[in-house]
Amino acid sequence: GASAAIYTARKGIRTGVVAERFGGQVLDTMSIENFISVKATEGPKLAASLEEHVKDYDIDVMNLQRAKRLEKKDLFELELENGAVLKSKTV
Incomplete structure (x- = not known):
């Protein structure tokens, strides 16, 4: 999610990330040794680094949110458990 958000934001596309x-x-992975350009790291450190990188761009991060329903109409409609509905051309 973070990588896709960064690449789309760099292209000038309005971007958001919804994550529980x-x-x-x-975050649950203690040893990561197969990530390009990073010899070895821990999951929480990598997640924190990705989150900091995302903050460098105009990306709407909706943390602590869970998707309830995804429906394709003219636009995609993503309903969150809190009742909010997000609409987008792509998901």
Whole structure:
């Protein structure tokens, strides 16, 4: 999610990330040794680094949010558990 958000933001596309917890499974991984340009790191450190990198761009981060429903109409509609509905051309 973070990589995709950064690349789309660099292209000038309005971008958002919805996450129950930013970093996802990476937060539960203690040893990462297969990430390009990083010899070895821990998941929480990598997640924190990605989050800091995302902050360098105009990206809407909706942390601590969980998707309830995704429906394709003219636009995609993503309903969050808190009742908010996000609309987008792509997901």
